[in-house]
Structure formats: C-alpha cells, structure tokens
Amino acid sequence: MHQFLQQIFSGFAAGAIYASLALALVMIYRATDLVNFAQGEMAMFSTYIAWTLVNAGLPFWGAFLMTIAISFAGGMAIERALIRPVENAPVLAAVVVTIALLLIFNSTAGWIYSYTVQDFPSPFPDRPVFGALMTTRDLGVIAVTLVMLLLLVVFFRFTATGLAMRAAAQNPDSARLCGIRVGRMLAIGWGLAAAIGATAGIMVAPVLFLDPNMMGGVLIYAFAGALLGGITSPVGAVVGGLIVGMTENLVGTYLIASQLKLTVAFALIILVLVFRPNGLFGTAIVRRV
C-alpha cells in the first residue's frame, strides 16, 4: 500500500512538469491555433541559459527569473520572425516551421553545450516528507506549477491584456475593431509559452539531468496531458498533465516494464482522440465555412 501511494505521489510530481509544458502548448494553441512541436526544445534551450547563468555565479532564483525574462523575449522574437510569415499559409507550413525549430534548437544546444549530460542544481532540498511518500523537492515542483497556473488564471481573467489575448484568439477581426493589436497579442502568447516552458525545463532538469535531448519524452507526456485536459483549456492542461504523470508511474510500476512507459502516453493520446477529442475540459471549436 505504501509503495502504491508513493508511486501516486511521485507520479504527481512528474505530472506537475508535464502540466507546465502542457500549459505552454495550450498557450500557443489558443493564441495561434498551432501545436508547437518545438516547445520541448525551447524549454531545453532555456534551461541551458539558466545553467549558464548559475555557473556564472548568479543565485538560483536570480538565474531563474532572468531566464524567464530572456525566454519571454525569445518566444516573442520567434513568433515575429518565423511564425508570422506563415500566418496565412496552410497550417502544415507552420507545423513544419515548428519542427524545423525543434531541430535547430536541438542541434544548436548540442553545438554550443555538447551532448554531454550535465548536473543541474535543484532549488529545493531533497528530504522525504509525509512518511516518505514524497520529497520536499516534489512538493516544490508541484507548488511552482500551481503558482504558475494561478498567475495565468489571474492574468487571463482580470487584466486587460489577458482579456485582449483571449479576444484576439477567439475573433481576431472583432478584436481589431476594439482597438486590440492582434499581432502583438499572438507574440505575447508565444512569449508566455516560452517562459512557462522554461519553468518546466528548470524544474525537471535536476531529475532528468541536462542534455539536449532531455525534453523529448517530456514533450510527448505533455502532449498527452494537454489533449487529455482539452488542448484549449489551461486548467485542463494541468489536470491532464497530473493524470498522465500518475498513470505513467502506476502502469510503469505494476503493469509493464518501465522502459515501455512512453507507450502509455501514446495510448492515452489515441484513446482521447478516438473517444473524447475535446478532452476533459476543452470546448469544441466550431468553424463556419
């Protein structure tokens, strides 16, 4: 029983990471109607930036905040430079751009930092709590994810910019008629996604260790989480991510070899797409033709 609970809770911690990255996917999907395949590699690259800053002697949280800011600006720049030119092209063109970005970030990171696995410091101590059901590090990661979700909900619900972003995603022409600069809103969406992804990368790096391929698996779980929650819903992304984390852990422990864990994510993706394409919290997108 203890082991079972332990698996659930450690799955919860892993799920928090998937949830963060799923949040980033949802952010871009809502802003630009696009699944960003480069989300994981962008997060990985941000984590390297944080690693460089920490190695340069910055305190952890200082490096963290600075990385968030750099990632936000970088995300906006990517939207401006690479996504906007294919804005009106068929969606496949934009998807190919994000796949190209994935490869570019992966190879650039390998070229600058080499493919050697690096240690990454954790800001949280690693002590068992709750009768060894969890560690303080797990708690820290979960807390960071929940704080991030809370900030996003407040941002989208109560600030003028957050509301304008929702409006721009929902009805761009109408948003323009309200005086909203839709292009800038899309760029902010990409910036936010990059910043959220950076947080996920920094949180997962102490566990997975830092190397250019570290986010590959995480991105698949995040996809599964985002789809399960409904790719249009931030709350759904977090709930979906947490469920995926727990399922993956339990199935990997009790049902199949842990090497096969990734198949759980794919199975989930297929099940969701077949039986509940809008996910748990998502809304169907109706397109008039």
Add this chain to the structure above:
Amino acid sequence: MAPILELSGVKAFYGQSEVVHGIDVAVEEGGMTVLLGANGAGKTTTLRAICGLVKSEGKILFAGERLDRRTTEAIAGLGVAHVPEGRGTFVGLTVEENLRLGGYTRLSAARANIQRMYGYFPILAQRRRQQAGALSGGEQQMLAIARALMMMPRLLVLDEPSFGLAPRIVEDIFAIIERIRQEEKVSVLLVEQNASLALELADHAYLLETGYIVTSGSAKALADDPQIRRSYLGY
C-alpha cells in the same frame, strides 16, 4: 456643419475583386447617414473599407485624419466604432468581458462606462456573468452596440442592426440608437435593409447599386422619391 467622415472616390475590394467603384459619401458631425441598397450592392464592403478591414483606394477622411492606410486597430483608437455584420460578439466570453473589451482603448473610463451601458441596456446588467453566446439575437445586438459605445467613439458605424430580429425588437433597438445618438453626441453611419425605418431616423441617405451611388440626398427627399418607394419601401 463640416462632415466628420468624408469618402472621396473610394473603391473597395472583396478579396481581389473591386465591388465598390469610386463613391463619395459624407456623414455630418452629429448626424445620421444611411446607406441603402440591395444585397451585394457593396454596403458592407464600404463599411469594412472605412475600418480598414478590406483593401481600398481613394481618400477616407475622419475628423481631419486619413483613415485609408491605417490599421483597423489604429482606426478604432481614433474613435471610429464599428458594429460589424453578424455583431462580432465574443461568444465564449461573458457579457461583462465583452464590454471590457469594448473599453480596451479607454481603460481608465471603462468601469464608469460599463455602468452607463447597463443604464441604457438593463438586460445586459442582469446577464453580465453569462456567456455572450447564450444571449438572444436582440440582446446580442444590444451588447454589440454597447461594446462599440465603450470606446466613447465620435462615429458609430452600424451594419444592419435589424438583421434577423423580430420587428418589435428592431423598433426597440432603433429607439435606443436614437436616444444614444442624442445623449452621447455621436455621429452614425448606418447600413440597413429596413429602408422605411432607416429613412425615418436618418438625415442623409445614399442609395448604392452594384458598387455605384445612384441617388443621394436628404432622407426625406429619398423617402419621397417614387423609384425608391417602389423598389425599397414597397408602396
């Protein structure tokens, strides 16, 4: 009085094809001008050209500023509020969120303006937390007008506010438009299929046919024009 909006030789495009072929239209400051015409005459395209939503050529002057070549959001910022065809409601957002979006260019006054709009449209206050998509057609039209007024515009551009509404609701909507025009001191450019109602309220009227203005003049003169009576008023 000087016109607040003046179109000279304006051509407007629907996609690549020219559907408005060089028209002159003026809206007097504080006045109400109506564009009449059959479906496909180019009325909506003219309005969309004013707001920069479609490609146009020619000169569009608003309160001394050129509107052509400006972006839609910049035109909105200058004080031109457009209630588009189909109302442009943000259906997934609440009524109050829709109003807040209308006030995006006037953030400091938004709170007071929302209360003022609830004064004009008490039903919106009752439904403030509901999804805008759940409102009836008439309520959505009220919301669209209120959203436009949140911008504290100098010119209100209305594209068929009567569309799809029951006659009694149409009368309510036009009564409130008339009241708002007086109280908010806003000029109005209206496109309307319901010609008799529009000609009653407007002071100026233009008749568009296949992209050309074929008749224009005071609303009274057009209402008395036998050809217009036959084609558009039905008597």
